[in-house]
Amino acid sequence: MTTLVIAEHENGAIAPATLNTVAAAAKIGGDIHVLVAGHNIAAVGEAAAKIAGVSKVLVADNAAYEHQLPENVAPLVVELASAYSHVLAAATSNGKNILPRVAAHLDVDQISEIISVESGDTFKRPIYAGNAISTVQSSAAVKVITVRATGFDAVAAEGGSASIEAVSAAHDAGKSSFVSEELAKSDRPELTAAKIVVSGGRGMQNGGNFKHLYTLADKLGAAVGASRAAVDAGFVPNDMQVGQTGKIVAPQLYIAVGISGAIQHLAGMKDSKVIVAINKDEEAPIFQVADYGLVADLFEAIPELEKLV
Amino acid sequence: MKVLVAVKRVVDYNVKVRVKADNSGVDLANVKMSMNPFCEIAVEEAVRLKEKGVATEIVVVSIGPTTAQEQLRTALALGADRAILVESADELTSLAVAKLLKAVVDKEQPQLVILGKQAIDSDNNQTGQMLAALSGYAQGTFASKVEVSGDSVNVTREIDAGAQTVSLRLPAIVTTDLRLNEPRYASLPNIMKAKKKPLEVLTPDALGVSTASTNKTLKVEAPAARSAGIKVKSVAELVDKLKNEAKVI
Missing domain, CATH: 3.40.50.1220 (TPP-binding domain)
Structure with a gap:
């Protein structure tokens, strides 16, 4: 049993939500691999290799992945997914954008925003704006899951020593392109x-x-x-x-x-x-x-x- | 350009739902049902595209029980031209709904499909992305601005760090976020007119779609209750409590 965690990263650094997602993967058990997809992201790959509990980091460095366009990143994840029992991403705007596309390609139902891991195939998630908590069991060969960061205490960003492997697969669907971004600038904590x-x-x-x-x-x-x-x-x-x-x-x-x-x-x-x-x-x-x-x-x-x- | 809009019948957003005593789900008996708020925004966006002369026909589709015809009639009253109900009494997963919508997309061949980003009952936030994957289309999720020009559409998306604009080749899928527009109310004459607009009823079987699921809901529980604490009388008392009782500052 091995879980693939899709790393969330920005400006050359691992986003904190990735550490909570790895924590959810650790609760599931088995090996944990992390996929870093992007462009010019060697430093992110090295940072991911230091995350506690991660045994392997896959680095897919290609211009097509630079802006995390789901049309390009989802086929990459799908190509890798068959080797894994679980594919996890943080329930961020990016994870929510990409992962359902992966699940549909794999023909499995996704489990969104889990807040606890009951076992390798059973998870809890809020529904109706958190007014009810649903316990969901998945029979999918590859379980595709987004993780609500607040449900899991972050693992340490340092201390691990995973191997790093380059993934050469390039997927450019040619259906979408990045135009611009307006990012909020703040010196305050995220x-x-x-x-x-x-x-x-x-x-x-x-x-x-x-x-x-x-x-x-x-x-x-x-x-x-x-x-x-x-x-x-x-x-x-x-x-x-x-x-x-x-x-x-x-x-x-x-x-x-x-x-x-x-x-x-x-x-x-x-x-x-x-x-x-x-x-x-x-x-x-x-x-x-x-x-x-x-x-x-x-x-x-x-x-x-x-x-x- | 033909625009397809998907809408879902859900519990009204003002209702505070209760979990059933047997933990099999939430109690929806005698609860007010409405169109999912994000779907209202999707309908409104399609109507605005038609008013601008970009859209020529708006087809609204819902997957759900017979009673979902009410929400389809609402969409027709707001300006959709015709409606399709894919009738299913079962509670379907997002993947099943996406497969049914894909079958409707194949039949209707719209240039643009607009959906809400999530339904406020299951809170899944999956269907639009799944439909895009199954159709092989590009997706612009969590949209706060949609601009069609020629054979592409620019979608400004609400993302965690701010806003991102992407350009998608048509046909494409858009899912709506809260700030895309402010939906109008249907006028009485339009509600009357909507009763005469065509509404076709299909079934998953007729569309040749299996709605089998890899997910099974084992139980639904009420969340751990959070009880009200105390009222403090002054800012000084509040600071004292935070420092010495809660020890969080």
Whole structure:
């Protein structure tokens, strides 16, 4: 039994979600191989070889894989998949884009966003925005699975010494091409990997007011997130959205500011260790999941909080 | 250009579902059902493409029970020209749905297929990508902007780090994200007109598609409940609790 983990990487570095995905592979048991697909990615391959528990790294270095276009990367994974019992990817926008294409080519059902491994063929995953947990058993010869990072503690990025093997297969479907990218630039920790997350909702009133949250976040070393309402209203960009269809976070501390607590938002943060809610509406549903609730005007509470932490 | 839009009948997004006592699934008896919100966005995008003169015909398709005709009628009222129901009372996996849609794509030969990125019941986020794989088409998932020009379409996608634009050769598959558009409401005259629009009913057997699955749901449970904590009276008390009780700052 050997599991293939598709590495997520950006700017020449392994993305943190890969370490959680390897942790899920370790729970399944057996050998763990990692596929690094991209262009000019020798350094990523070397970093992947150091991940604890990984025995082999496959490096597919080709211009066709540079932007992770699913039309090109999925056939590569399919070609490799027959040698494996499981193919895993992080449930990131990239993993979600590529893996169902792999599953369809292999003619197997995919299991999306697992949060636990019960055995080699049985997994738990949330459905209905996390209002139910489904236990799913797969009879597929190759089990194709995306992994919700918050369900698994990351393995160590250092300490392993896997062998590195080049994969020469080049797949260029010629059906799609990369045009451009607009990436959010931030010096703050990445939302899904941060130990503390400060999120703002409709109560922030406008995008300019998010500066209060940025100041607080910088003092706490926190990432800044937002509810769908705040993103839809144009206060902040979409990559900050926490929720059922945005990012799933589970930090040590989640501070929800001016967020009412719709089911869809709770789905993205209710596994946080400690939840703080600051809202002037004491009936807001967010208080039903908060460990510490403060009924207050956020524009008074946040500057005070910033001073005291 | 012909556009195919797939829609799914799901529990309304405002409903908080409950797990059945026997752990066989969630209780959907007497629960309000609606069109999946992402599918509404897909229908709206197709209608806008038709209003711009890019799309000439919009065919809407649903895979589901007889009652899914309600959601197809809604799509017709919003501006789709005709509808197809592939009727199945079984709960189908994303792969089975993708195979059925592939059969419809083969029959209809659309230039563009628009689907929601995920259904809010199974939360799978698979069907569009699987349909693209089975059809051999390019895919633009999680779209926040769709621009057709000539024989290609530019799709701006919402990705974890921001936004990415890809160019896809037509025919292609697009799945919608929340910011693509704001769906309209159907007007009463259009709801009346929709009743007269054609709605064809097919079966998986008639399409020659097997809906067998490699996944089996063993049980469905309620998540571990998170209980409400305490209300603090001041910011100072909050900071004290976070430092000395929770020890997280």
